[in-house]
Amino acid sequence: MARYTGPVCRLCRRDGMKLFLKGTRCDTPKCAIERREQPPGQQNYRRNKQTDYGIHLREKQKVKHYYGVLERQFRKYFAQAERAKGNTGDTLMSLLERRLDNVVHRMGFGISRSQARQLVNHGHVTVNGVRTDVASCQVRVGDIVRVKNRAKSLDLARSIISEGAVDVPDFLSVTTEGVPEGIIGRLPAAEDVSIPIETQLIVELCSR
Template sequence: MARNLNPKCRQCRREKEKLFLKGDKCFTEKCAIERRNYPPGQHGQKKTRMSDYAVQLREKQKIRRIYGLLEHQFRNVYKQADRQKGVTGENLLQLLEGRLDNVAYHMGFGASRSESRQIVRHNCILVNDKRVNIPSFQVSPGDKIEVAEHAKKYIRIKSSAEIAKKRNIPSWVEVDSDNLTGVYKSKPERGDLSSTINESLVIELYSK
């Protein structure tokens, strides 16, 4: 399976904002954005004027990196969102947020999306009491998500759940951190999602 092996902190610096790819480190002073808030490379601190296409491309790359998708995976999600009724941009974000690895991350079963993806891959997550090891699996409203019994003893999962108690849990999920279970209550509304994401730029890019 293809993976993005680029350094995570370097990806955040490229987009000049925190993408929360490193879990706990992103909330400390060791975060690369806190220390060097400019793109990597010898020309990183040079101010350049970006074209409309460059702005659209950077936004697409940022969203891809946040959710940990490769180009062909992201394009397939966009095509699916475009086929659905409603606003394509909102559909796109709802499909990304509804991925099993992302839901597990929001519930605190992993410190980051990449760690949650690994947990899903290693058969540690149950959906409605059935084992699912596909990170892109689309969770439906009302689905019960829980950590498998054999994985509840893993220190990393338990520590992630403890840390998740201190951060804001999204309103569209309900979590019992002590028992490592949760419910995906509903699809998130656009107002509940990050205001730093401008999905309309992605729609403009792919509509050309």
């Protein structure tokens, strides 16, 4: 399966909620789900009631769309969460929150996760002083995520930070003075996810 390159607003409409895939645009009247709440497709032939499987699948698809991961990537995260101690659903969400592109977005260095992923892929971000261009890299407690100290990277990050569009969660400590950077204070928990997710439905589906 290739990465989805179509209109991302269709994904929000399909999942029935804002996934903030376009950053600040999602808070404006231009948001597609504000103008057309119904799912995309031919409405006359759409079933009115979802099946039990459909409800479980939609919850999984919502998480995949939110973090921008593919099915194979998602399965790897789920397998890793299953092997870990504790609640599988909470561990799964923690692993997804620890992705470098997500952390860059939550720090406010990228308006959306797709923009943050592009910043990472293009080498504008360092982790503990080392240039890292792998968006799926897992951050750890104490890691320092910093914008690369060069004019192009700094100008790009500061223009995004100036919009002040992202609320920084409390597991991150961000400094925007000088070279913008953030420190991972603790591992993110399921409660740190900014959209409502029923992780039990995902666990039940993927455990079949």
